[in-house]
Amino acid sequence: xxxRVLLLxxxxxxxxxxxxxxxxxxxxxxxxxxxLAELDEGDVRPAVAAARGPGFLGLGVTAPYKQLVAGxxxxxxxxxxxxxxxxxxxxxxxxxLVGFNSDxxxxxxxxxxxxxxxxxxLAVVIAGAGGAAHAVVHACVRGRVRAVAIVNRTPEAAAxxxxxxxxxxxxxxxxxxxxxxxxxxxxxxxxxxDLAVNATTVGxxxxxxxxxxxxxxxxxxxxxxxxxxxxxxxxxxxRERGLRAANGSEMxxxxxxxxxxxxxxxxxxxxxxxxxxxxxxxxxxxRA
Numbered sequence: 001x002x003x004r005v006l007l008l009x010x011x012x013x014x015x016x017x018x019x020x021x022x023x024x025x026x027x028x029x030x031x032x033x034x035x036l037a038e039l040d041e042g043d044v045r046p047a048v049a050a051a052r053g054p055g056f057l058g059l060g061v062t063a064p065y066k067q068l069v070a071g072x073x074x075x076x077x078x079x080x081x082x083x084x085x086x087x088x089x090x091x092x093x094x095x096x097l098v099g100f101n102s103d104x105x106x107x108x109x110x111x112x113x114x115x116x117x118x119x120x121x122l123a124v125v126i127a128g129a130g131g132a133a134h135a136v137v138h139a140c141v142r143g144r145v146r147a148v149a150i151v152n153r154t155p156e157a158a159a160x161x162x163x164x165x166x167x168x169x170x171x172x173x174x175x176x177x178x179x180x181x182x183x184x185x186x187x188x189x190x191x192x193x194d195l196a197v198n199a200t201t202v203g204x205x206x207x208x209x210x211x212x213x214x215x216x217x218x219x220x221x222x223x224x225x226x227x228x229x230x231x232x233x234x235x236x237x238x239r240e241r242g243l244r245a246a247n248g249s250e251m252x253x254x255x256x257x258x259x260x261x262x263x264x265x266x267x268x269x270x271x272x273x274x275x276x277x278x279x280x281x282x283x284x285x286x287r288a
Contacts, residue, residue, distance in 0.1 A: 003030075003055055005263060006037040008047055008069065009062035014228065014286065016277050017060060020256045023276030024269040032057055032264075041068070048072045052095045057263040059089040059097075066131055073097040079104060082168065083134045088259045100262060103135035106255025108143055111195070111223050113254075114246040119143030125189050126150050127210035128199035129157035129178075132225055136199050137161060137176075141168050147175040149189035151210070155180040181210075190215040198224040203232030213237040221245070227252055228286055249281050 007017055021034035039047060044065055049072075051059050061069045066085035070076050073089055076099040080086045086099030112118055122145045126136055129152035140148050148169075152158040158178035169176045179185050190196065196211045203209065204226040211222065211234055222238035225248035231239075238245035257270040280286060 001031070001055060003032040003057050005032065005034045005057050005060060006047065006051070007034065007060035007062060008037050008039055008044060008065050010038050010040065010064065012036045012038040012062070014280075016252060016280055017256060019280060020253065020273035020277045021260060024257075024260050024266075024272050025264075027269065027272045028264065028266045030264055030266070034060070039065075041065070044068055045072060048089070048097065051089065051091055052097060054095075056091050058091050058259075060259065061087050061089065061099075063131070070099050073099040075099070077101075079138065082164070083131075083138050084164065085131050085134065087255075088262065090262045100259075101135060102255040102258040102262075103132065103251075104139040104142070105258050106253075107136050107225075107251045108139040109254035109258075110248070110250035110252075111139075111197075111221075111246075112143075113250055114223060114244065115195070115221055119145050119195075121146050122194040123147045123189075123192050124149070124195045124197065125186075125193040125211065126197045126199055127202075128152060129154070129161045130199070133161060133199040134164070136197055136225075137165050138168075141165055141172050141174050144172045145174055145195075147189075147192075148177070149186070149193075150176070150178045151181055151183070151186050151189075152178070153181065155183075187212060187215050191217065193217065193220055196220060196222050198222075198226065198232070198234055201226065203234055204228060207233070209234040209237060213241055213243070216241075216243060218242070224248060225251060227281065229284075230281060249277075253277065 070086045074096045080101040150158040162176045162178045222245040227248040235245045261267045
């Protein structure tokens with residue numbers, strides 16, 4: 001029996017995850033397929049219920065259903081509960097569904113590969129306060145960064161994000177701060193940043209930049225979670241300044257490999273996935 005993993009979301013415009021996971025299934029000799037399932041909200045509950053059957057390894061979950069699915073599974077692991085969303089579900093042998101989040105460890109693995117060092121001790125500026133930013137903050141706190149400054153158009157959302165992680169930040173020795181883009185503290189935080197992260201869709205769905213590249217130190221690294229297009233205005237500006245800069249493609253690959261291991265028990269598939277998805281990532285016709 002060919003087992004399945006369905007990616008639940010709407011809209012589902014890109015095939016990157018399908019290409020990566022199916023290449024990994026083939027390389028590992030596992031009879032399974034990863035498929036897109038673009039669903040209306042009313043169809044999500046029956047799709048999750050179907051995943052309890054023996055024909056499923058689990059589910060992938062993307063916008064706008066990460067919080068909805070978290071309420072439909074039997075268990076949400078601790079990291080996902082703190083982040084407030086699941087982006088994957090694994091089916092256990094007895095048919096239970098466990099939600100987990102691979103974005104946070106995927107970000108950490110991807111950014112540490114770019115940095116060439118652990119996150120510990122760094123000062124980080126994060127633009128955004130949505131689901132992606134929650135995962136990034138979680139990874140930074142777990143990675144014991146020195147300080148995190150969260151900037152958002154709606155400062156109340158940034159403040160809520162700080163409140164969510166205050167306990168774990170205190171335990172790890174991380175200082176958290178929230179601010180708006182017009183707050184003078186934002187530019188001060190940028191001037192002190194070792195790492196600047198765009199965790200918004202600016203550069204993909206909207207034009208512009210979220211980080212004042214001109215304020216960053218010469219040794220700073222810029223990491224944009226956007227990977228379509230492969231070079232956003234933010235990354236272009238950072239590279240023009242001579243800063244180390246990378247898009248979200250490595251995070252995409254690392255989080256996929258983490259999810260694949262949870263579904264199959266097979267580790268070490270990042271290289272296979274990277275090779276398989278490279279043509280899509282390089283294709284200028286692929287759009288958000």
